[in-house]
Amino acid sequence: MTTPANRRGYETPFLTAISIMAYRQVKRFLRMRARMVMALIQPLVWMLFFGLGWSSTLRGPMARQVLGGLSYLEFLAPGVAMMTVFGTSFFAGASVVWDREFGFLKEVLVAPASRKAIILGRALGDSLVAIAQGLVTFAIACALAGRVNLVGLPLLVAAMFLTALAHTSLGIAIGSLVTSMEAFQLIVNLISMPTIFLSGTVFPLKMAPEWMKNLSMLIPLTYGVDAARSATFGGALIPLWLDMAVLSALALALVLLSAKAFERATLA
């Protein structure tokens, strides 16, 4: 392209590598309309069929008391929004498996960019996508619940970001270690179902048996959902600052774990 005199070695700045990988993940998501639609249909199904179904049962002062002074739809809305963030971000690790399958991973690995930057970029890009999905879901959920709280929005976004970052990283770690899409899906499905129930997205943990409460304290999503409740309509179990501290620590640990897993899986 240029004269030989211009030739030099290339080294990618850390931030450039992060931003370009994030760009790629977002672009790729925008191209896959089907994934976008699917990611919105699931929470809608929860809100409409599950939420509306139960909200006519869980009426009256007793139910309100159990739900921390909220209607069932108000209780469900932040939970379903976080469920979307969780689902989108956790499943995003599948792209590592696809990239290996279709060869794009090799293209990334020969580049003179830090692998940590590559992973962080992927995680950030997928997190952005997950937050966007979560916010759209939340808007729909609020419309159904008939209540809005715009003041808590920045805090909600922050909680979504930490939750997304933790779960994209976990997804990337799993995607790096398995060798097939089937294995990835199996593991993700196995983890997703209990996570969604135990994190208190659809029922209040306050009334759950002690052992279940203890178990849910081990699940990252619990803190995300709880933080989302604090940030919006209330009804949280744990103080917001504690939620955020736990989420931050988890996100950091999982980012490091994913970088390790990715490096281990790709070193010759």
Add this chain to the structure above:
Amino acid sequence: MSDVIVAEGLTKVFGDLVAVDHVSFRVREGEIFGFLGPNGAGKTTTINMLITLLKPTEGEAWVAGFSVLKEPGEVRKRIGVVFQEPTLDRHLTGWENLWIHGRMYGIDRSELKNRIKRALELVELERWADTVVMNYSGGMMRRLELARTLLCDPEVLFLDEPTLGLDPQTRARIWDYIEALRRDEGITIFITTHYMEEADKLCDRVAIIDHGRIIAIGTPEELKRSLGVGVVYVKLPRAGGASLLAKAVTEAGLADEVRPMKDGQLAIFVEDAPTAIPALFEEAAKLGLTISEVSYRMPTLDDVFLRLTGRGLRDEEAGPLEWMRARMIARMRRRFR
């Protein structure tokens, strides 16, 4: 240093399998150097060691003056690679693929935009820049990958089976692009192939590789000349006649070498075909054999490979052993990645 690639005793062992066995060679600046051999010969494994994706079990190599063992980062900055399987993001457009690559290599935005434009022009894909790669043909994907490697102005380009699975027309077009790269950009090019025409037409020098070892190295001309002047193919109607004739021809000193082929033909390596052909008929007549078909051609690299290994280069002529080997290497590569 005028040798852009230097390999010394490069060896890769996967478990029990020696995929590459003490391979040494040098590639000069501005040269198109080819690795010719059947599937499973160790071509891709060699490339993977040179581009720092695989650690050699033994031996050492230098690319663009840097050791692949000690300075893999420096090597990576100076090379471009087109892998055997496409490594494009199929959900993005051609332009986006190039953009991501360029940014990944730290080229700044405005400069990159110019380079992408030129690279796309060079491989004549400007019109397809905004089409999602999923809709490209195989040849277009290869061209896009070539364009992509050019963005960072590499000193050495590694092309692993660049025309695998492409139709002859598309293949010829890819050759033109590769030629142009060497001519106009002065890039040193290392290619692997199992198409002998590709090695013959495109490469300045060729190393013939089989079972992980280099068995001959030189210009296509030198390699073909080493066979003598020609190869005569003889077909006999009766089975068993071929071996009788082969024996008689060898005893009469008519041929340098006689090789029976899978399809029952004989490949007879001779110094001077025009005088050898009548003599062959005489020998056949003496034995009471009839020859049903004779053909003669200038030797090709296929013949060189046949002479050296007793096997043809194409897949269908590879024995079960070669096939197993190719499968084993592919599996090991995945596991050791």
